Amino acid sequence: MSDLTIKRRVMIPVRAGKVMAEFISFNGDDSGKEHIGIYFEGSQDGSVDAVPLVRLHSECLTGDVFGSGRCDCGEQLDEAIDRINQEGGYILYLRQEGRGIGLYAKLEAYALQDQGYDTYQANEMLHLPDDGRDFGIAAKMLQALGVSKVRLLTNNPDKAQQLLEHNIDVIELVPTKVHVNQHNRLYLETKAKRKQHTLKFD
Ligand SMILES: Nc1nc2c(ncn2[C@@H]2O[C@H](COP(=O)(O)OP(=O)(O)OP(=O)(O)O)[C@@H](O)[C@H]2O)c(=O)[nH]1
Numbered sequence: 001m002s003d004l005t006i007k008r009r010v011m012i013p014v015r016a017g018k019v020m021a022e023f024i025s026f027n028g029d030d031s032g033k034e035h036i037g038i039y040f041e042g043s044q045d046g047s048v049d050a051v052p053l054v055r056l057h058s059e060c061l062t063g064d065v066f067g068s069g070r071c072d073c074g075e076q077l078d079e080a081i082d083r084i085n086q087e088g089g090y091i092l093y094l095r096q097e098g099r100g101i102g103l104y105a106k107l108e109a110y111a112l113q114d115q116g117y118d119t120y121q122a123n124e125m126l127h128l129p130d131d132g133r134d135f136g137i138a139a140k141m142l143q144a145l146g147v148s149k150v151r152l153l154t155n156n157p158d159k160a161q162q163l164l165e166h167n168i169d170v171i172e173l174v175p176t177k178v179h180v181n182q183h184n185r186l187y188l189e190t191k192a193k194r195k196q197h198t199l200k201f202d
């Protein structure tokens, strides 16, 4: 994949106009996925020179748009907007629905989970990778934005590892809260057990 360049920056007042966010598109990603950078200026003193707080957020239509209780994505996205709007930084909204397998396949995986398979086994039953995401694209987006150092908002060590491998300096791992409910507890526990997500449950 060649380097990315910035195509367009457009201000959008989000959260019913209460939060100003700059949506950024890119040239040069031949996947055609239309990944989006979202910049928040931040309201804290000194945030201009600070290392930006960055969240790599993988698309989850069911969670992000409809607030699904089967995962924690919608709540994490809200948390990211709150924090990054305070501290200044970026959400990179990556079009990697279902950890890269797509929305229809995620629904197939959910149907298998309803029969008792866990979140990773269900993908494997479909002959799909348990996590098919490549965060190299996020590193390219950061490079196009002129960002070489980040504070990363995540509990997923793989995101930091992949950024480091692509020459982005992750100077701090900032944990997200654990948004647990009766529907997503097994999903979250399985991420901690199988993929070393740093989740602390009550
Ligand atoms: N295949 C599959 N994907 C899921 C399932 N539940 C949620 N997802 C997807 O998992 C992804 C979660 O992305 P993130 O919240 O960015 O990342 P994360 O790996 O949980 O790491 P954090 O940064 O700690 O939140 C989204 O693309 C969801 O659509 C599931 O049961 N099966």
Ligand SMILES: [Zn+2]
Binding pocket: 060, 062, 063, 064, 071, 072, 073, 074
């Ligand atoms: Zn989700």
